[in-house]
Amino acid sequence: MKLEQATIKDIARELNVSSSTVSRALKDYPGISDETKRKVKELAEKMNYRPNAIALSLRKSRSFTIGVIIPEVVHFFFSTVISGIEEVAYSRGYKVILTQTNEMIAREKSSVQTMMDNQIDGILVSFSKETTDFDHFKNLLDKGFPIVFFDRIPNLENTVNVVVDDYSGAYEATRHLLQQGYRRIVHLAGPSNLKISQERHRGYKNALEDHGLEYNPDWVVECTHGTDDEGQKITSEILKTFKVQPDAFFANNDMAAVGAMLACKAAGKRVPEDIGIVGFSNWQFCSMIDPTLSSVAQPGFKMGATATEILLDLVEKKKSVDQFQDSVMLDTELLVRKSSVR
């Protein structure tokens, strides 16, 4: 891994002084001559040295700590990912610190800064729904700092990405509903700026078309927040206003699917007899609700474990980023329960 940006070592080598002299000169510590300070600062400027590279370059040994930046710890999928991350990290002698962005880009940037301040060896990231600009990661990637993205991946070159096969999961879920005889399937979609939402949408669309059914964009309704409340409100509205009544819902996530189920029951519809429902993520509660909810299981534990194995291989220089040109893709599995079988 090459460092494209100058480090304190580079400046020290150039000026033939020690790294600690450079570091102290940059921090205006006493005991360094004004002449040296001037030279160091001029060269740092010229070589595009930035203060937040200090943590990376001064480090002599590893901290044996990795950082995880995730949207929400309460999300069942992310909590299983964390279990996979910790399993691998602890077994390889690393500790794990977590920060939660709560889907806010400001907190995500602050999390990156926290990680850098704390001299961690590498980070695992699933970015926030608000994130469209990736400069805060790009700066680090350009310096060769180890980062592995999982689940939500950026549109950047030279990144290592671990994803699940959202397309196939959605395709299978929709095909299953069609095989059960459902024909008028509404898709409760996720935020359209996330690649995972786009892939699930695409899986739904292609399954319909492959079975000779027309794809109607009006039957794709975005559930931005992905809560049960939102899913319930949107579904109630659909049942009230759609002239052609749907006979199934394929939801981008389980919370929206539960909301749809509650709305259907409230409208006097029977699930699965009148309306079939399939969710995505296989939250714990899928097998607790009545009827039990069919859902596409994502290999959260495996995703966390795989991403961590790769990250630690990068940290320990056993592998390099260019060995991961294509995203590592993990299989999903449709779990058929009562909500979609008639």
Add this chain to the structure above:
Amino acid sequence: MKLEQATIKDIARELNVSSSTVSRALKDYPGISDETKRKVKELAEKMNYRPNAIALSLRKSRSFTIGVIIPEVVHFFFSTVISGIEEVAYSRGYKVILTQTNEMIAREKSSVQTMMDNQIDGILVSFSKETTDFDHFKNLLDKGFPIVFFDRIPNLENTVNVVVDDYSGAYEATRHLLQQGYRRIVHLAGPSNLKISQERHRGYKNALEDHGLEYNPDWVVECTHGTDDEGQKITSEILKTFKVQPDAFFANNDMAAVGAMLACKAAGKRVPEDIGIVGFSNWQFCSMIDPTLSSVAQPGFKMGATATEILLDLVEKKKSVDQFQDSVMLDTELLVRKSSVR
């Protein structure tokens, strides 16, 4: 807050030199005379200065980062606590890092070390089910390092604790079942080494006795893991083997309550007509399952927010530990849903 162990500042004051001289002398940096190094090291030894106090004492400014050590992020209650913590921390200009112990004391000790390595300003802790020895916290408390314990609190002097009123929550839940006409109430209890389990058990017992019913220890069955699987197995066994059949279950947590509900349904019992069920914690799924589950809501968000306000007041020296001799206790609220009303 008094530091019972010597800090670099104490040594500096005693020798009438700067803190940075002491620090550099201890680290054998060049530019400090051998005589000064000798004096510093001798005094450090004499004053019981320990190297791992460096992080605490060398710090000139705060890192504006607090650490949170919790058993499991997937637990709905803890995730709401985290939201409360982050709300207050970010609004007061602090960042938050989390570590999860997965209920293992080895990881808890490692988490404390990670926090110390990372120069955080204070920690919020809910300890693991395995933790019976608190030395890893006591060392820090003795140095005056700010720690606030929440939910699971240690049997230590001079700690600041924030808890919910588990006793009253359990008492109310049991009284509610009695008022609904249920008489043979089984308590699915939590691990008996946790104070929260003991308090909930005590609330159950006192409510029975206050209503003139006999307390029978055989009707208290421990669910150590608190999973729905475990709750289901234990309840099936109870329904099969108890000569006097129970007509209600008060569970120490919602997962066990859901397990009990599934076991009752599987045994052909109707909930709430034949058997009433109340859980504890008010997980999200309580309102999603059928029948909806009555549960004791704990103020997770408020607990996180309160604990953080206190921690930051300690960090900023606006308050001191001796102002918190008694635990700060927050009210619970019984949410009555369909599972316990007949």
